[in-house]
Each structure stands twice: as C-alpha cells, then as structure tokens.
Amino acid sequence: MLEDKTPQKTDIASLGEFGLISHLTQYFNITQNSTIKGVGDDCAVLDAKGLKTLVTTDLLVEGVHFNLSYMPLKHLGYKAVMVNLSxxxxxxxxxxQITVSIALxxxxxxxxxxELYSGIQLACEKYNVDLVGGDTTSSTKGLLxxxxxxxxxxxxxxxxRNTAKENDLLVVTGDLGAAYLGFQVLEREKQVFEVDPNNQPDLDAYxxxxxxxxxxxxxxxxxxxLSDLDVIPTSMxxxxxxxSSETIHICQQSKVGCNIYEDKLPLDPQVISTCEEFDLNSTTVALSGGEDYELLFTIAQSDFDKIKGNPHLTVIGHMTDEASGMNLITRGANQSVPLTAQGWNALLEKNSES
Known part of the structure; x- marks a missing residue:
C-alpha cells in the first residue's frame, strides 16, 4: 500500500471551541457509577457515595516535559493521563475521572x-476512568x-507521605531507571538524525x-x-x-531517617547493559533517574510475611530515627553514604557536562 504523501489537515478554527470539544470527546464512554454527568454541561456532576475524594493536577509543556520530535502525540496523551493516575x-x-485541558x-x-485524544481515550479505557470535562484554547508557542x-x-x-514510622520497611514496586535511559537513547538518536536524516535507528535492544x-x-x-494482601502502607x-528525591520527601515529612541498600535496588537487565554502554553508574540512574512512575511505600515489619516473595514488590531498606539521617548502604564495602535529591534535571545537567 502506497504511503499517503498528502494527509488531510483540517483547520481547527473551522470547528470552533465547542465543536472541537464535542468532536474530540464523542467516543468517550461513561463507565464509573460515581459519574452522574460528564462532558457537555457547565460542570461535571459526581457522587462518591460516602467515600473521600482525591484531586491531583499536572501540567505538561512542550519543550520542557516532552519533545515531539520523538514523542508521538498518541503516546503523549496516554502518558499525560498516567502521570496523574499515578x-x-x-x-x-x-x-x-479525569479532566483534560489543552492549549495549542x-x-x-x-x-x-x-491522535492526542486517541491516547487519552486508550488510557481511560484501560484504567477505567471517565473523561468528564476540560478546556481548549490557543497557544502562541507549542502545546500545553x-x-x-x-x-x-x-x-x-x-x-x-508524612506517616512513616521508625523501623518500617521501605518497599518499591517494579524496577528503576529504565525511563531515564529510554530518554537518553531517544536523545542520542535525535542527535544522530539531525546530523544524518537518512540514518535509520536500530532500537530493538532498547x-x-x-x-x-x-x-x-x-x-x-x-x-x-495491597488490598488483597490486607496491607495498608504506613506512607506512600x-x-x-x-x-532518592521521593525517599527524602517521605523522611522529611514523617520526621524519620532511612537506610537504602544498594544491592537491593531492582534493575532490569536492559538498564544494566545500557548503563555500561553509556558509561553511567546504574545505582545513580536508579536513585536519580525519575519518571519511572513506580510506587514507593513503607509498611510495618509485621506485614513483611504478607508481601515477601511477591514479584511486584522489593524491600530495599528500612526507616530509622531522624537523627541517623537518610543513607545509602553501598554494595560490598557496606559504607553509609548520605542520600542526595539529585533528581532528573540535575542528572541531565551532570551527564551533559561529562
């Protein structure tokens, strides 16, 4: 099948704001019993029936949080929902429920x-959440x-975050560092493409x-x-x-210290091999990479037997008294090194300088 060299491009202004919203949301279905009224009126109407309501918002800005040279719009829509559901x-x-507002x-x-909304719709369907509102407006610079x-x-x-206690176990889900290395790979391939647009990247290994x-x-x-195991985390x-940044948040707000054991950090084999290729320290990447969207939580020691052996959960340390500080216990030498909140941005700057 020949590729369409002249894909259709419809001017958004031809629809108007309400026409655009109606067009983009026409295939979103309501699935939650708590959604009384979704898109289509001045406000959504929700009924939580005695439960507590939680609300969170994130703003993603083109050129700051994402790069459309390698971030497909469908993936961006999906990821924007994940950031908030997490x-x-x-x-x-x-x-x-979610609301979505865009400026473009x-x-x-x-x-x-x-395409952007197809990713949002996929996320809604997969995670069983309803789109119940939002806004659209124009932007003089890119997409928000x-x-x-x-x-x-x-x-x-x-x-x-502020309810961890001394001697609680520190637990993490999944594995760490992969998202940061994925960013590194995509940035490298973007630079190669800018030099030679005919170069076709081989990304199978990543x-x-x-x-x-x-x-x-x-x-x-x-x-x-956790519900099935009858475990309620003491903080999360x-x-x-x-x-490292998220552990420090828990420690500071809970007024406790911690010990994280380097040899307990869960790393995927692709993370280890790619760290070697990029000459990066895998522990630094795991501690400071960011954007993994895993969960970090503490549990009482009495709950250890309930979670041990679960393939989704790894005990990486424990909480201590506040005076003992927040520390990484190194592999082999068993030395105590203070945790630092290096974070995603600082790690990028460090790597760009080296």
Missing amino acids: DVYAMNADAS SNRFPLEAVE ISVTAIGHAKEEKITY TYLIERQLKPEARKDIVRI IDISDGL
Missing part, C-alpha cells in the same frame, strides 16, 4: 489533536496539556527502556494487590522525580 494510586486510592498553536491540525485526576477511597485506606519513557504505566494493580509516594 498520583492517585500513590494515595492508595482508585482513580475514577495553529501548527496543529485537527488530525494531530485527534493539563490533566486533573479525581479518585476515591475509604478514609481509613488513604495513605499519606525496547523496554523506550516504552518506559514514552508509554509508562501507572501502578493501579498495586492498590488491588510515586516515583516521578527519582527514588
């Missing part, structure tokens, strides 16, 4: 925005997308890393797993800015 799950709650320049035809997620939970199950960067999955499953946070 925050709801980090409270040990279930996500139920006139370089985006209707077909491009349809703001998603608000709404969740619900019983009051006794909601988990905060499939997992790139997927973790372009299409992350929020850990909705962990909320259900999602890993968006890096393991």
Whole structure:
C-alpha cells in the first residue's frame, strides 16, 4: 500500500471551541457509577457515595516535559493521563475521572489533536476512568496539556507521605531507571538524525527502556494487590522525580531517617547493559533517574510475611530515627553514604557536562 504523501489537515478554527470539544470527546464512554454527568454541561456532576475524594493536577509543556520530535502525540496523551493516575494510586486510592485541558498553536491540525485524544481515550479505557470535562484554547508557542485526576477511597485506606514510622520497611514496586535511559537513547538518536536524516535507528535492544519513557504505566494493580494482601502502607509516594528525591520527601515529612541498600535496588537487565554502554553508574540512574512512575511505600515489619516473595514488590531498606539521617548502604564495602535529591534535571545537567 502506497504511503499517503498528502494527509488531510483540517483547520481547527473551522470547528470552533465547542465543536472541537464535542468532536474530540464523542467516543468517550461513561463507565464509573460515581459519574452522574460528564462532558457537555457547565460542570461535571459526581457522587462518591460516602467515600473521600482525591484531586491531583499536572501540567505538561512542550519543550520542557516532552519533545515531539520523538514523542508521538498518541503516546503523549496516554502518558499525560498516567502521570496523574499515578498520583492517585500513590494515595492508595482508585482513580475514577479525569479532566483534560489543552492549549495549542495553529501548527496543529485537527488530525494531530485527534491522535492526542486517541491516547487519552486508550488510557481511560484501560484504567477505567471517565473523561468528564476540560478546556481548549490557543497557544502562541507549542502545546500545553493539563490533566486533573479525581479518585476515591475509604478514609481509613488513604495513605499519606508524612506517616512513616521508625523501623518500617521501605518497599518499591517494579524496577528503576529504565525511563531515564529510554530518554537518553531517544536523545542520542535525535542527535544522530539531525546530523544524518537518512540514518535509520536500530532500537530493538532498547525496547523496554523506550516504552518506559514514552508509554509508562501507572501502578493501579498495586492498590488491588495491597488490598488483597490486607496491607495498608504506613506512607506512600510515586516515583516521578527519582527514588532518592521521593525517599527524602517521605523522611522529611514523617520526621524519620532511612537506610537504602544498594544491592537491593531492582534493575532490569536492559538498564544494566545500557548503563555500561553509556558509561553511567546504574545505582545513580536508579536513585536519580525519575519518571519511572513506580510506587514507593513503607509498611510495618509485621506485614513483611504478607508481601515477601511477591514479584511486584522489593524491600530495599528500612526507616530509622531522624537523627541517623537518610543513607545509602553501598554494595560490598557496606559504607553509609548520605542520600542526595539529585533528581532528573540535575542528572541531565551532570551527564551533559561529562
């Protein structure tokens, strides 16, 4: 089949704001019992039926949070939803609704925005959340997308960052560092392409890393797993800015210290091999890479038997008294090194200088 060299490009202005919203949301279905009224009126109407309501918002800006030279619009829509759902799950709650607001320049035809919303719709369907509102407006520079997620939970199950206790175990879901390395691979290939547009990248060796960067999955499953195990975390946070930063948030807000053991950090084999290729320290990447959207939480030691052996969960350390500080216990030498909140941006700057 021949490639269409002249794809259709419909001017958004021909629809008007309300026509655009109606067009983009016509295939979104309502699935949540708590959604009384979704898109189509001045406000959404929700009924949580006695549950507590949780609300979170994130804003993604082109050139700051994403690069459209390698981020497909469908993936961007999907990821924008994941970023917010992850925050709801980090409270040990279930996500139920989202709103989406976008600002876009006139370089985006209707077909491009349809791609963006197809990713949003896929996320809604997969995670069983309803799109119940939002806004569209024009932008003089690129694309901005703001998603608000709404969740619900019983009051006794909601988990905060400031309630960890001394001797609690520190647990992380999944594995760490892959999203940051996926970003590194994509940035390298972008630079190669800019020098030689005929170069075709071979990304087969980095499939997992790139997927973790372009299409992350929020850990909705962990909320259900913990419920089934009858475990309520004593504190929880999602890993968006890096393991070290998020651990420090829990420690500072809970007024405790911690020991993280380097040899316990869960790393995918692709992370290890790609760190060697890029001459990066895998521990630094795991601690400071960010955008993994895994969950980091603490549990009472009495709950250890309930989670041990679960393939989704890894105990990486424990909480200590505040005076002992926040430390990484190194592999082999067993030395104690203070944790630093290096984070995604600082790591990028360091690598760009080296």
